[in-house]
Amino acid sequence: MSINLRTVYAFAREMYQKKSNARIQYGTAGFRGNADNLDSTMFRMGVLATLRSRVLGGAVIGVMITASHNPEPDNGVKLIDPKGEMLDPSWEVIATDLANVTDQELEEQVAKIIKENNIDVSSSSNVYVGMDNRYHSPRLLKAVADGVIALKGNVKEFGIVTTPMMHYYVVAANTKGAYGQPTEEGYYTKLITAFNALRGDKLENGNYRNLLLFDGANGVGARKMLQFIKRMNNTLNVEVFNKGDGKINHECGADHVKVQQKVPICMPKADPNTRCVSVDGDADRVVYFFTDENGTFHLLDGDRIATLFADYLMDMVKKCGLELNLGLVQTAYANGASTDYIVNKLKVPVACVPTGVKHLHHKALEFDIGVYFEANGHGTVIFSDNAKNLIKKAAGEGNINAKQFLLIIDVINETVGDAISDMLLVETILNHKGWDVKDWLGCYEDLPNLQLKVKVQDRNVITTTDAERICVTPVGLQEAINGAVANYKRGRSFVRPSGTEDVVRVYAEAATKEDCESLAYDVGILVHKMAGGVGPDLVHPNSCVKAHF
Ligand SMILES: CC(=O)N[C@H]1[C@@H](OP(=O)(O)O)O[C@H](CO)[C@@H](O)[C@@H]1O
Ligand SMILES: [Mg+2]
Numbered sequence: 001m002s003i004n005l006r007t008v009y010a011f012a013r014e015m016y017q018k019k020s021n022a023r024i025q026y027g028t029a030g031f032r033g034n035a036d037n038l039d040s041t042m043f044r045m046g047v048l049a050t051l052r053s054r055v056l057g058g059a060v061i062g063v064m065i066t067a068s069h070n071p072e073p074d075n076g077v078k079l080i081d082p083k084g085e086m087l088d089p090s091w092e093v094i095a096t097d098l099a100n101v102t103d104q105e106l107e108e109q110v111a112k113i114i115k116e117n118n119i120d121v122s123s124s125s126n127v128y129v130g131m132d133n134r135y136h137s138p139r140l141l142k143a144v145a146d147g148v149i150a151l152k153g154n155v156k157e158f159g160i161v162t163t164p165m166m167h168y169y170v171v172a173a174n175t176k177g178a179y180g181q182p183t184e185e186g187y188y189t190k191l192i193t194a195f196n197a198l199r200g201d202k203l204e205n206g207n208y209r210n211l212l213l214f215d216g217a218n219g220v221g222a223r224k225m226l227q228f229i230k231r232m233n234n235t236l237n238v239e240v241f242n243k244g245d246g247k248i249n250h251e252c253g254a255d256h257v258k259v260q261q262k263v264p265i266c267m268p269k270a271d272p273n274t275r276c277v278s279v280d281g282d283a284d285r286v287v288y289f290f291t292d293e294n295g296t297f298h299l300l301d302g303d304r305i306a307t308l309f310a311d312y313l314m315d316m317v318k319k320c321g322l323e324l325n326l327g328l329v330q331t332a333y334a335n336g337a338s339t340d341y342i343v344n345k346l347k348v349p350v351a352c353v354p355t356g357v358k359h360l361h362h363k364a365l366e367f368d369i370g371v372y373f374e375a376n377g378h379g380t381v382i383f384s385d386n387a388k389n390l391i392k393k394a395a396g397e398g399n400i401n402a403k404q405f406l407l408i409i410d411v412i413n414e415t416v417g418d419a420i421s422d423m424l425l426v427e428t429i430l431n432h433k434g435w436d437v438k439d440w441l442g443c444y445e446d447l448p449n450l451q452l453k454v455k456v457q458d459r460n461v462i463t464t465t466d467a468e469r470i471c472v473t474p475v476g477l478q479e480a481i482n483g484a485v486a487n488y489k490r491g492r493s494f495v496r497p498s499g500t501e502d503v504v505r506v507y508a509e510a511a512t513k514e515d516c517e518s519l520a521y522d523v524g525i526l527v528h529k530m531a532g533g534v535g536p537d538l539v540h541p542n543s544c545v546k547a548h549f
Helices: 005-014 039-055 089-100 106-116 137-150 163-174 184-199 220-231 254-260 302-320 336-346 357-364 385-396 400-411 419-433 437-441 477-485 513-530
Strands: 031-034 060-065 074-080 126-131 154-160 212-215 238-241 276-279 286-291 297-300 326-330 350-352 369-373 379-383 449-454 463-465 470-473 492-497 504-509
Touching (some): 005 137, 039 060, 039 074, 039 089, 039 106, 039 126, 039 137, 074 137, 137 154, 154 163, 163 419, 184 220, 220 419, 286 302, 286 419, 297 437, 302 326, 326 336, 336 350, 379 419, 400 419, 463 492, 470 492, 492 513
Parallel strands (some): 060 126, 326 350
Antiparallel strands (some): 449 504
16 A cells, blocks of 8 residues: 555645644643634544554554533544553644644655654554534544545544543454443443442432432533433433533533532522532533532532542452552642542542643552542543452452452443543442432532633743642742742642643632632732733732732
């Protein structure tokens, strides 16, 4: 097979011309932006995925078209490496360069990648492509597929899928079915079989009630949850809302619930303390919430899920009588109270890494059992081969707890954070413990916290170290933040440039809600002043002039 790179160039010139010359960057979760400008990026990522597969001996590479929790006009694309991991960082650079060259430079740039990576263009290449349910996703999927075809790769389209389903398909295919069948039914069967076996016929237990209200964010998670329900034989009683009639993520979904700390729209007024769950637009994040008898809203976020999992899995390890080390990985956004609880109460080692699942996943690989979660609800559990082998051996020797442990491993999507799989494990644990939401919330008390976004001229003037907890530049900003933090009891604050939006994020927590708000604004004002804020000056909310963010 020979490849004429002119085909690539001709395709791009005819159908996928660049519409914007603004520089784009492969960020925390690939490329994101307004869907109108993304056709050329999609085509180029099809080309890149084909080359990546060739570099890796024809292993399946995944391409997911989604903008996750972003608003409806946005879309995005990310590549999935053969083990289900995010694209290798060295290829993120290649992706950024490829996405930014002009149409005229494209052919030469592709030739350069082939040469520098010593790619045999006649070898086989396999790319899986899937998309979320945004109206522009089918158009963009076609662009990716054309990119693959331009380089004579094999492309398999999976239509509308959640991001974690896509990661599952890639791993299932690359392990030749050992991880599961790389089909939609294979995915449902693996998770549901394990969940039903773990639940048995005890659908209610202690304070646990078999009723869950599910906010699907008008995204693909809602559709897939309905498919789960059809196949589950009523083992979990789930009512789905925000099924897709409204705008994706608009006043609903996991990001809205976490950041606004509010009930999503279109959810019925439930009985007090009813368990509710919210996923994001591509169903890789999940948070729980409820409203108590006084009408107060309570959030159970990624930190809560992580601690629930870690506690339960530690117990399982002990019950099985196995020697396995378990660790928990968080980011700086984790609530300080959750970290205290993990270290002092659960006595589990905890690591802090920069934002972005690739960092968490990578660190979690260092443990036999690695639990990782971002506070926003993106996370999962991964098991080393050693852990799996020991658990399998114990199960083979008749250890009942180890048999149960194997089912737990099967209910978990180890390839990436999976809202529905995480939810099934939360439901399993709450059922086994006989807990309602209040029992769960009672484990520790969150410190009040707040996130603000500050617009600056160039967010990259902010650089950080120590897992983003310390700001290195602009010089003097960290000292100023330290000064602000020192004024508040249990105060903690840090700033970093977002990888998905053109803003600087400010995080603050403190002993009281008022202190936390004051601290966030104090730091926001410092960023605005010292890092080139745009728009009107920030003013503290307690002042008579309103703040602008
Ligand atoms: C504070 C926050 O929630 N940041 C999110 C957000 O990244 P930023 O780089 O902060 O924009 O989107 C990422 C992708 O979904 C997710 O991994 C991350 O946790
Ligand atoms: Mg997402």
